Amino acid sequence: MSDQAHAGPGAKAAPYWMTGPGVIFFIALLGAPMMMTFLLSLHSYDFTLGIQDDWTLANYIEVLGDPYFHKIFGRTFGLALLVTVICVAIGAPEAYVLSRLSNPWKSVFLLVVLGPLLISVVVRTLGWALFFGGNGVLTMTAQALGFGEEPVSLMFTFTGMTIALVHVLVPFMVISIWAALQKIDPQSEDAALTLGASKFTTLRRITLPQAMPGILSGSIIVFALTASAFATPAIIGGRRMKVVATAAYDEYLSTLNWPLGATIAILLLVANIAIIVSYNQLVERRFAKVFE
């Protein structure tokens, strides 16, 4: 900041003094590690000799060609899609309800819905693990209702991962739809009702289209975060239900095949950025049409 005090004649340089520390720090500690990971993915790995000095695309060919990895990438993509769809299905109505509540209820329930985002994912996932475990509530309920003495467990299942991830990520959906609903002029709904539209028609023709930007931006956040989620799939899915993130973790810390792990990480990063960018373009084109 003290540089700014002497900026006087050199005012043109001021923005660079102000952003410089951050940029230099980021180049050294973000740019360099990311570049090294990319380069690492181009080396081959030998189980007795370790990381080799060669340059090869063998890791990419292995990950993209191996049915084992196809299954993991497919599962991760399917999980992300399913979680996103469920989050829209339950998040949109909830956002609508929240936007219709009046204070103090509105503030109270916003806190209830958004608060869990601040609580560690480990804690939230632990809650579901307690429900899902073989001697958990699920089993007790089933036994109490007379569904037999067999323990019911959702641990290490796709269903269990889906439920827990919806719970972890649905607040992002609610908040982005809620933000979109805040911008709607309530008179546009009143006008539709006055002109004889039914409540359902008003919702479908007036409210929903205006909430669409929120639904789309919420979807992209939820999709991207599910696709790269680690904690919840690791605890609920375990080794039996591997996703991309847990597979990369195992390559790094169990198998110690770092080049292969780096390859999975780079592919995850590329997929993540490709989806975010293409989705943004889709949204822009779509809404450009609306405003024409």
Next chain:
Amino acid sequence: MQRLGPLALIFHALFVLFIMAPLLMVIAVSFTDKGYLSLPTDGLSLRWFYAIADNPDFIDAFWVSVWLAFLSATLATAIAVPASLAIARKRFWGRNTIAAFLLSPLMIPHLVLGVAFLQFYSKIGLGGSFAGLTAAHVILITPYALRLSLASATGLPRDAEDAAMTLGASRWVTFRRITLPLILPGVAGGWLLSFITSFDELTMSVFVASPATQTLPVRMYHHITQTIDPLIASVSTALIVLTFLVMLLLDRLYGLDKVFVGKG
């Protein structure tokens, strides 16, 4: 404005129940009087909260997390505040690129950051160090601090600053006495959000932390993958209570809804 029908209210109640259920479950289990995982059906007990005191590794991990979050949130804010003022109020070559670069960690999965730092630090000899962990967290949370202080700095009126300068205040005095107080809610909210994001972070830290620098989420994760017992539930309950207090503070300071709009 339409009133909500009974169907909407029933849905709302179920949704809130869904959101609360796992947290209530954790809290309930932590009060069990049994030596194993169970609901406190025939008696409440604090024995598992006393048990935390006998497990100093959780307490050590808690303090590592607090220090780490405090340091990295402060450093991230120190980077973010001047950068946000330049980006929000000045037009200069490379402005958009610099903004995108400083926000880019939001687009990178934490796992990717984790493996990148793991390799980088083991190469330069910072593997498992607290300094390395702190630097990694600064990278991760700077975007959060930047976004909130950018939101405050954008559209800040220049009149008051111009007046101060005309009256002879130096640039530094103008910044400290006029600009900073005006953007303070955003800066403080950004600091707190960064603090909490750092405090909760697991995926990246799992790769970077060594046993000596284990953060609380990493310690808890390793515990859960070994065994799920009432001890981990009581640690979690303590954490829920603490987070709740910070959440109220953040809501007062900045507004919880504003903090999360567009996060991700």
